[in-house]
Amino acid sequence: MNLLFLLFIFSLTIYGVFEGEDIGELINTITKANGFYLTIGVLCVIFFIWCESIIIYYMMGTLQVKNKKRTCFMYSCIGFFFSCITPSASGGQPAQIYYMRKNKIPISISTLVLMVITLTYKSVLVFIGLFLVLFQHRFVVKYLTGILPVFSLGVGLNVICCIVMLLLIFYPALTENLILTCFKALVKLHLVKETSKIKKRILHSMEQYSVTTDYLKQNKKVLFHVIIITFIQRISLFFVTYFVYKAFGLAGTSWYDIVMLQAAISVAVDMLPLPGGMGISEKLFLTIFIPVFGTDLLLPGMVLSRGIAYYVQLLLSAGGTVLAHFYIGKKSE
16 A cells, blocks of 8 residues: 555656656756766765664664664665655654564664654754744745745644654653553454563563663763764755756855755655655755756756655665665574
């Protein structure tokens, strides 16, 4: 069902973007782009994926869980691949937890680590969104007037999401009650059987979870380091559009404006129930980047920017996921 939904959204996106366009002329324009800058854009995507693997490696290390860096890179690929193909990027963390469990990493630890990563990932977007709204009024008026409703919705949803995750991370009792409530609901729906063994495993996991959250509370510098790396990570992906802009030999718009425009799109679509923000991301790009690329290079700019930042990321992370499937857990078995 998810695959069918993904193909459906992809088909609508292709139709909406390319309807009535001269594909031959589009391809001709794209082939004239400077390959050097496009290569830098691809390297930004690789760096983006690599940054999360460094965060996973760092946080697992502080929690005395040993991992190889290449294995953490596979975890990162798994997360981005499933996030790219599921609505609201909801499939990434469960898939990562599954593969981490195959490597004997306790679910309580992997869940908390990935929740912290998700929190910081979204916190950077919230910071950028609020910064634009509160301190960049001229920028908002100049570029974002046409997408303000969607942008405001994105900021609001990310703020709510961050608040919920903060509560789950720093109030383990709340998390325990939530999990036990879900367990009871599954029992009532006859999806699982209520056994003392399952309940004991849940409570044991929550004890580990509580110990881990206590450790993070006492070592706030770990969170600070993760936030710094995450900020660099997110900005690196937004720079893809800037390098596409340079690839066409354009000038006149600062790197800051281009990066913040791409960040605004991410803020707007991050929580929407569409795989990788597909469809809406393209629409927003074609709306707010007109002053940057102009009418002639707007569509080619969008195709290259979106193609590198999303579709290249999808292909690279898919390759990493395939490797992970055949590598992770096999050695121990």
